[in-house]
Amino acid sequence: MRAIPAFELSKNAVDFIDEGFINTLLTKGAPDPVQVREVIAKSLAKEALSVQETALLLRADQPELVEEIFAAARELKKRVYGNRIVLFAPLYIGNKCVNDCSYCGFKRSNITQIRRTLTPAEISGQVEALESKGHKRLILVFGEHEAYHPEFIATCVETVYGTRIGNGKGAIRRVNINAAPLNLEGYKTVKAAGIGTYQIFHETYHHETYQKIHPPQTRKGNYQYRLDGLSRALEAGCDDVGLGVLFGLHDWRFEVLSLVTHALHLQERYNVGPHTISFPRLRPASGVELDERFLVNDHDFKRVIAILRLAVPYTGLILTARENAELRREAMSFGVSQIDAGSRVELGGYTEAGDSQVMEREQFVLGDVRSLDEVMGELIADDYLPSFCTSCYRQGRTGEHFMEFSIPGFIKEYCTPNALLTLQEYLCDYASPETRSAGEQLIARELSQLPEGDIREKVVGWLTEVRRDGRRDLAF
Numbered sequence: 001m002r003a004i005p006a007f008e009l010s011k012n013a014v015d016f017i018d019e020g021f022i023n024t025l026l027t028k029g030a031p032d033p034v035q036v037r038e039v040i041a042k043s044l045a046k047e048a049l050s051v052q053e054t055a056l057l058l059r060a061d062q063p064e065l066v067e068e069i070f071a072a073a074r075e076l077k078k079r080v081y082g083n084r085i086v087l088f089a090p091l092y093i094g095n096k097c098v099n100d101c102s103y104c105g106f107k108r109s110n111i112t113q114i115r116r117t118l119t120p121a122e123i124s125g126q127v128e129a130l131e132s133k134g135h136k137r138l139i140l141v142f143g144e145h146e147a148y149h150p151e152f153i154a155t156c157v158e159t160v161y162g163t164r165i166g167n168g169k170g171a172i173r174r175v176n177i178n179a180a181p182l183n184l185e186g187y188k189t190v191k192a193a194g195i196g197t198y199q200i201f202h203e204t205y206h207h208e209t210y211q212k213i214h215p216p217q218t219r220k221g222n223y224q225y226r227l228d229g230l231s232r233a234l235e236a237g238c239d240d241v242g243l244g245v246l247f248g249l250h251d252w253r254f255e256v257l258s259l260v261t262h263a264l265h266l267q268e269r270y271n272v273g274p275h276t277i278s279f280p281r282l283r284p285a286s287g288v289e290l291d292e293r294f295l296v297n298d299h300d301f302k303r304v305i306a307i308l309r310l311a312v313p314y315t316g317l318i319l320t321a322r323e324n325a326e327l328r329r330e331a332m333s334f335g336v337s338q339i340d341a342g343s344r345v346e347l348g349g350y351t352e353a354g355d356s357q358v359m360e361r362e363q364f365v366l367g368d369v370r371s372l373d374e375v376m377g378e379l380i381a382d383d384y385l386p387s388f389c390t391s392c393y394r395q396g397r398t399g400e401h402f403m404e405f406s407i408p409g410f411i412k413e414y415c416t417p418n419a420l421l422t423l424q425e426y427l428c429d430y431a432s433p434e435t436r437s438a439g440e441q442l443i444a445r446e447l448s449q450l451p452e453g454d455i456r457e458k459v460v461g462w463l464t465e466v467r468r469d470g471r472r473d474l475a476f
Contacts, residue, residue, distance in 0.1 A: 008183045010231035015224055016265045017205050022257045025055035036060045040072045043310040046080065048267070054260045054311045058253045058303075066303065070334060073306035077335045080313055084419050085384045086338040087372070088137035088176070089130055090320075092347050093118050093156055097143035099220040101203070102213040103249065103288055106143050110287035116347040117147060120159050127163040129350040131170030133342055133372045134430035136388035136422065139176040139199065141345075144220060150186035153179060154193035161194060169429055169472055174390040176242070180219070181229030187236030196393050197275050199242030200229045204249040205258030213249065230266065230274070240275040240393070241266070242318075247296045248282030252304055260311050276316040276338065279304055283322050284365045302331055309335025324367040329378065342372035376426065377435045380442050387419035388426065391475035414476045417459045420446055421474050424466045 039053045049057075057069055094117035095106045105113055118126065130138065140156055142148040157175050164171045176197040177190060187198070204210050207223060214221045230241040243262055245255045259277060267273040281296055296304065308317060319328055319336040321343040328339065344350050345366060368375075379386045391397075391414065420443055427439045443463070450456040455476070465471040 008225065008232075009228045010235050013224070013228045013231065015227060017207070017227070017258055017261060019207065019254075022051070022055075022254055022261070025052060025257065026058065026251075026253050028055075028059060030061065031056045031059050033060075033062070033065060036065050037068070040068060040310065043313060044072055044076055044079070046076070046313045048264070048273075048313060049260070049311040051257055051260055051264065054257060054307060057307045057310060058256060069310065070302070070306050073309040073334045076309055076313060077333070077337070081337050082416060083383060083385050084337070084387050084415055085332065085379055086137070086316070086387045086389065087135075087341050087375070088139060088174075088338065089135045089340055089343055089372075090141055090178075090345060091123075091126055091130065091138050091160075092141045092345055092349070093123065094145070094148055095143045095347055096145040096147055098146070099144050099218045100215050101220065103203075103246065103282060103285070103290075105285035105287060107287070112287050114347075118347060120155070122348065123156060123159045124163045126348065126350045127160050127172060128165050128170070130342075131163070131165050131172065132430075134376075134388070134426045135342070135372065136172060137174045137176070137196075137390060138172050139178055139197075139340075142177075142179040144180035148179065150182055150189035153177065153190050157190065157193040157195055166429070169425075169470075171473075173388075173473070174393050181226055181232070182236075184232055184236045187233045187238050191236065191238050195238070196390075197240040197242045198230070198233050198238045199244060199276065199278065200226065200233075201244035201246060201278065202226060202258075202262070203244075203246045204255065205245070205262070206250040206254060209250045227262075230262075231269065234266065234270045234272060239272055241272075242276040242278060243274045244278035244280070246282055247279055247301070247304065248290075248294050250294055252294070252296045252300055256304055256307055256311075259308065263312050263315065273312065274315050276318050277308060277312065278318040278320065279308065280320050280322045283367070298327060301327075302334055305331050305336060306334040321366050321368040325370060325378075328368060329382070332382075332384070339375070341370070341375035343369070373430070373432050373435055376431065377438065380435065380438045383442070385416070385419050385442065385446060386423055386426070387415070388422035389415065389418040389475070391418050395475070413455065416446065416450065417455060418475050420459060421462055421466065424463050425472055428467060428470075 036056055039049060039056050043049055096115055096117060097106045097108055100107045100109050138160060160172050160175050174196045176199060177195050178199045181200055210223050233241050243259055245259055247255060263273050281301060316337045317335050318338045319331060321340050376386050423439060424443060427436045431439060462474045
């Protein structure tokens, strides 16, 4: 492991991405099908895979084994998450940036990019627009700039939580953060504002590629500081953290093994693995010339999703609206547990841009610009249970506590009932007539599958209170 210079790092920080070891695993020959099936069986028993075991799945290129991996990922998702899909929306707060990342529309050298930071009033306006559609969960996105310091981020979070419409029916209940790495005190500041997950994309774990696309004179050019970012977050008390890679910058197999390496490092060091993993693909952006050498095709992208699902059974997998609707619909069954919907990635996009995309105002081009209600309708038609639940976060079931409930399977006792309650709220307050009709039928089917007992009786009673009495935010 490489020594790391002292630069606002966590205790005993190390560079745990061993490229030689990873490349050795990837260059071995085709695995024995028996070994592959043993790894699949371990995953179906809800055990996290080692880096070596994940590499076996990555080297299993034979079509019949790939299909077995897809089938196992579908089955594991059902066992851990059932048919639930959590929904959220991104809210871009500011696109000023001191970095010059070659793939990003926000890079400082992109003179065509329209720079903007939302004011508190503008943030409230965006949140009201999101609440009026039915959103309950947001991720706030910031460029890396001195203007976006921890106190500013915390103030933005407080503004979001303080913005409510419709006599309190419209309210954001969970705010996650996608921003630059912070020092310990910075993380403590944003944690105190009530954030959920703090997400940092490492973009690529390949050292040479990382240095090539992130100029060394920028803050992001410090590979070790960024790699250590989530370790510092955990040490500061942010017990829900999210990993991410931008697929298309280096070999996708290397990135998958690096993500698993990072997840295992956090689990071993802090007894808390990542709450989520994101895996967007490189997309066109204003002022960016794409290097197409490592772009990931649709088939391999589905393998990424399936293998990650098997490798990290209890980590939420996020599939964003970078992808088109058709691929999202197909890939959802391989293990995705969270998606965004009705998303806009330009500053002020929820009130100003309508259904159009303005390249000079966004970080990248979206592939799926459907409304939240359209996405909800499709999910329901495909027999998924859309969820806006935030109860674990607000009930303190986070970090180690969440894993104590999740690994034995106890968390299911909360997830489906809470998903039903939040879906009922959406149907009553925001859904189109078609979505509401189909959603009510889905709720009836899901209720019939809940085991008899106190929880089922309470769910039935609360659903009636949501419909008849207008009660909101009921949760287990």
